Amino acid sequence: MKSATSRYLLLSTAVVGSLSLFALKNEYKIVADADNAGLKLPAGFGALKVADTGTRARHITVTPQGTIFVKLNRPTKEGQGILQLREGGTGKATVVAGFGNYGGTGIYSTKDYLYASSDEEVFRYKLNAKGEVTNPTQPEKVITGLLNRQQHESKSITLDQAGNIYVNVGAYANSCQVKDRQKGSMGRPNCPILDSAGGIWQFRADKLNQTYGDGTRYATGLRNVVGLDWNAQSNQLFVMQHGRDQLHDNFPELYDSKESAELPAECLYALNKGDNAGWPYTYFDPAKNKIMVSPEYGGDGKKVSTGSYLAPAMAYPAHTAPNALLFYTGTMFPEKYRNGAFIAFHGSWNRAPEPQKGYYVVFQPFKNGKPAGPYEVFADNFAGTPEKANAGRPDHKPCGLAQGTDGSLYVTDDKQGSIYRIVYAKK
Amino acid sequence: MFVLGALVWAAMPAAAQKKPVAKAKPAAKPAAAGIPAASLALGKTLYAQNCLSCHQADGGGVDRMNAPLTQTTWVLGDKTPLVKVLLNGMQGVEIDGERYANVMPAFDYLTDQQIADVLTYVRNSFGNKATAVKAAEVKVVRAANKK
Numbered sequence: 110m111k112s113a114t115s116r117y118l119l120l121s122t123a124v125v126g127s128l129s130l131f132a133l134k135n136e137y138k139i140v141a142d143a144d145n146a147g148l149k150l151p152a153g154f155g156a157l158k159v160a161d162t163g164t165r166a167r168h169i170t171v172t173p174q175g176t177i178f179v180k181l182n183r184p185t186k187e188g189q190g191i192l193q194l195r196e197g198g199t200g201k202a203t204v205v206a207g208f209g210n211y212g213g214t215g216i217y218s219t220k221d222y223l224y225a226s227s228d229e230e231v232f233r234y235k236l237n238a239k240g241e242v243t244n245p246t247q248p249e250k251v252i253t254g255l256l257n258r259q260q261h262e263s264k265s266i267t268l269d270q271a272g273n274i275y276v277n278v279g280a281y282a283n284s285c286q287v288k289d290r291q292k293g294s295m296g297r298p299n300c301p302i303l304d305s306a307g308g309i310w311q312f313r314a315d316k317l318n319q320t321y322g323d324g325t326r327y328a329t330g331l332r333n334v335v336g337l338d339w340n341a342q343s344n345q346l347f348v349m350q351h352g353r354d355q356l357h358d359n360f361p362e363l364y365d366s367k368e369s370a371e372l373p374a375e376c377l378y379a380l381n382k383g384d385n386a387g388w389p390y391t392y393f394d395p396a397k398n399k400i401m402v403s404p405e406y407g408g409d410g411k412k413v414s415t416g417s418y419l420a421p422a423m424a425y426p427a428h429t430a431p432n433a434l435l436f437y438t439g440t441m442f443p444e445k446y447r448n449g450a451f452i453a454f455h456g457s458w459n460r461a462p463e464p465q466k467g468y469y470v471v472f473q474p475f476k477n478g479k480p481a482g483p484y485e486v487f488a489d490n491f492a493g494t495p496e497k498a499n500a501g502r503p504d505h506k507p508c509g510l511a512q513g514t515d516g517s518l519y520v521t522d523d524k525q526g527s528i529y530r531i532v533y534a535k536k
Numbered sequence: 537m538f539v540l541g542a543l544v545w546a547a548m549p550a551a552a553q554k555k556p557v558a559k560a561k562p563a564a565k566p567a568a569a570g571i572p573a574a575s576l577a578l579g580k581t582l583y584a585q586n587c588l589s590c591h592q593a594d595g596g597g598v599d600r601m602n603a604p605l606t607q608t609t610w611v612l613g614d615k616t617p618l619v620k621v622l623l624n625g626m627q628g629v630e631i632d633g634e635r636y637a638n639v640m641p642a643f644d645y646l647t648d649q650q651i652a653d654v655l656t657y658v659r660n661s662f663g664n665k666a667t668a669v670k671a672a673e674v675k676v677v678r679a680a681n682k683k
Contacts, residue, residue, distance in 0.1 A: 165600075182600070259627060259628050259635075259637050259639075260627075260637055260638060260639055261637070262637060282639075283639075288641060288642065289639050289641065290638075290639050290641040291625075291641040291642060292586075292641075292645070354589075355589060357589075358586075358589050361585075458589075458590070458592065458598040458601060458602065459589060461588055461589050461592055461593060462584070462588060462589075462593060500593075500594070501592060501598070502594075502596070506599070524599060
């Protein structure tokens with residue numbers, strides 16, 4: 110913490126006491142916290158805690174007018190499932206409104222509408238010229254009747270530039286076994302879950318009361334996607350899959366607990382309509398760089414899949430739970446970040462008894478709309494200490510990402526409800 | 537509002553969490569009055585093999601995914617519903633005011649003795665203190681559980 114502060118002081122352009130000032134357009138000064146809100150960041154970056162909401166803050170969006178909306182996993186005691194925040198002069202924000210008495214994950218805004226999801230439905234609220242919701246109790250229901258069987262229940266959402274909305278419907282199982290997560294239980298033939306879950310569904314963003322029948326199963330064979338975003342450069346949907354769990358628990362004769370901790374990779378997929386990423390029949394082995402047959406479907410840890418499944422665009426450490434994906438289009442950060450992806454890794458539990466991993470935000474460089482080169486851990490130490498990360502007992506768990514109007518990066522934490530903002534000190 | 541057990545355990549170093557029973561007296565002595573040491577030792581192994589990946593080394597579970605086994609009404613309460621959790625699995629049940637998204641599979645393939653041992657271990661680890669579960673008790677619950 111101390112070294113982070115002193116390093117920061119060296120690099121910052123303006124220093125007042127122990128605080129660094131970011132001068133933006135003169136009239137607005139964002140002040141990074143002296144300890145960068147406890148985060149470890151690359152040189153030149155600073156962070157502040159925008160707010161401590163004490164809620165389960167899932168995804169976050171910032172409207173073009175600068176209003177911050179946060180979707181909560183479950184509503185507050187006052188029945189508020191969406192929080193609206195307004196920033197003061199230094200970047201610290203206060204909750205100015207709350208509405209939407211439903212829990213959920215997804216939230217997304219355009220100039221005109223705020224979209225938010227429960228675990229079964231997607232709503233939208235009209236935004237006024239100031240980016241505020243004016244009819245908080247009368248949202249329009251865009252999509253209804255999506256499957257929620259508790260497991261992988263989040264309905265994450267994003268929009269493309271052609272008026273379509275994409276919704277993840279997670280598979281309500283680990284690997285489509287006859288008996289979910291039970292040792293030795295084999296896979297159900299022609300996995301029936303895939304009819305209505307385990308994929309991304311496409312709907313119209315401006316049509317109301319749509320159900321499965323009105324939408325299209327845009328991509329299938331995706332176990333659970335929490336982070337997804339539209340890449341405007343390649344005009345393509347990218348998603349982060351949560352890979353399957355428990356290879357060792359359920360097939361101890363095929364995988365030891367060390368292998369199980371590293372298998373399978375968490376994968377980034379570049380989707381086209383009709384793609385099949387292979388769940389539950391396959392999983393991706395990052396060391397072999399191969400799509401493997403799942404043990405529930407006749408695999409033995411060595412059998413490579415011969416099916417025609419979509420290969421991942423990039424792979425990340427197993428079980429680290431990518432909960433948000435964001436393509437960075439701002440100009441505040443240095444050139445290399447432009448059009449690259451930030452990914453918030455919520456952190457693992459299924460690496461035990463090996464140390465847990467994650468609880469960080471990664472940067473994935475992109476070139477011409479494709480991942481280019483290795484990722485780097487961008488914002489680390491949400492856990493508080495390496496020991497807390499290893500033990501799977503982090504202080505904070507990064508869950509949502511949003512780009513501010515000035516190009517800063519917002520990160521939510523659904524453990525304590527902290528909202529972070531990462532800024533770059535322009536030289 | 538948050539899982540209390542998790543917060544308490546978060547303050548402890550990782551190494552300490554790996555051996556929750558280490559705090560109890562040396563191996564020769566029973567950990568608590570009336571708790572058979574052999575059952576505890578076998579239960580610990582069974583826990584590591586079958587339960588640890590979800591409920592974690594410290595028994596604290598995983599936020600909103602896997603329920604904690606620390607001071608819950610299920611762990612410390614009546615043994616019949618507790619044994620049934622292992623025989624039938626569990627999903628979508630609110631536990632002490634919190635919901636968990638993951639699935640607890642059935643462990644009906646474990647023997648009566650194994651279920652007794654692992655539950656005896658759980659009921660006397662992670663800060664829990666409760667009477668031992670006996671194989672004969674599991675047998676009775678299993679017989680009544682059959683449809």
